[in-house]
Amino acid sequence: MSIVRKHALVNINELRPHEEIDEKHLEELLEEIVRDGILKKPVVADRETLVVIDGHHRVEALKRIGASKIPVVLVDYGDPKIVVKSWNGSPPPSKDEVVERALKGRLFPPKTTRHVVVEEGGEKHVSELVGEANVPLTSLGARSSRAARRAL
Numbered sequence: 001m002s003i004v005r006k007h008a009l010v011n012i013n014e015l016r017p018h019e020e021i022d023e024k025h026l027e028e029l030l031e032e033i034v035r036d037g038i039l040k041k042p043v044v045a046d047r048e049t050l051v052v053i054d055g056h057h058r059v060e061a062l063k064r065i066g067a068s069k070i071p072v073v074l075v076d077y078g079d080p081k082i083v084v085k086s087w088n089g090s091p092p093p094s095k096d097e098v099v100e101r102a103l104k105g106r107l108f109p110p111k112t113t114r115h116v117v118v119e120e121g122g123e124k125h126v127s128e129l130v131g132e133a134n135v136p137l138t139s140l141g142a143r144s145s146r147a148a149r150r151a152l
Contacts, residue, residue, distance in 0.1 A: 005130075006047065009140075010072045012063055015043065016051045018102035021060050022110040030061040039140065042133040043070055044115070044126045046077035051102040053077065053115045054126045068141035071133040075126075082126070085114045 033039060039062065043055030052059060053075070062070050075082065077095060086092040092113060093101075101108060116123040 005076075006074045007042065008072050008074055009069045010045070010050070010074075012059060012067055012070045012140075014050050015045055015059055015070070015072070016049065016102040017056050017059065018051055018053075018098045018108060019056050019112055020107045020110050021057050025110075026057050026060055029057050030064060033058075033061050033137070034065065037137055039071065039133050039135050039137065041127065042130055043072045044130055045072050045074055046099070047074035048077070049099055049103065051077065051099050053082070053098070053113075054130075056110075062137075062140060062142060065137065065142045067137065070140060071135050073130040081117050081119060083116050083118050083123070085116055087111045087114050 039058065041055070041058065043052055043058055045052050045055075059070060077099070082095075084092045084095055084098060088111075093108065098108075098113060115126045117126055117129055
């Protein structure tokens with residue numbers, strides 16, 4: 001991926017979501033994270049605004065188990081190679097609208113946007129391009145696995 005990016009450990013409360021979460025998906029993800037004791041994939045966010053472009057459910061799952069930090073891949077959301085699409089084929093919002101709604105707290109419904117990187121040879125979802133984090137939950141300030149299980 002040639003878009004500018006930086007790996008960082010970010011204060012979880014500084015991230016700004018632009019979509020609501022699906023509670024059923026969140027519960028399944030939360031159980032997996034607690035069971036494994038690690039966060040497998042980092043979140044992807046804009047480096048300027050900290051708007052989440054991929055990983056809303058991971059952010060919320062970690063908040064619910066008391067994490068204070070989260071691994072994030074920071075990208076230049078203004079890069080024209082990052083494109084907003086929709087999951088259902090309807091017209092997607094613009095990047096400006098994604099940022100504006102995130103900053104104002106007016107969230108889109110779950111799965112409104114699908115962010116891809118378009119380069120020669122096609123496009124890939126941003127989550128396919130950031131690699132794995134595999135960070136232990138205790139390194140993120142989360143409760144112990146035992147306490148996190150009780151929180152479920």
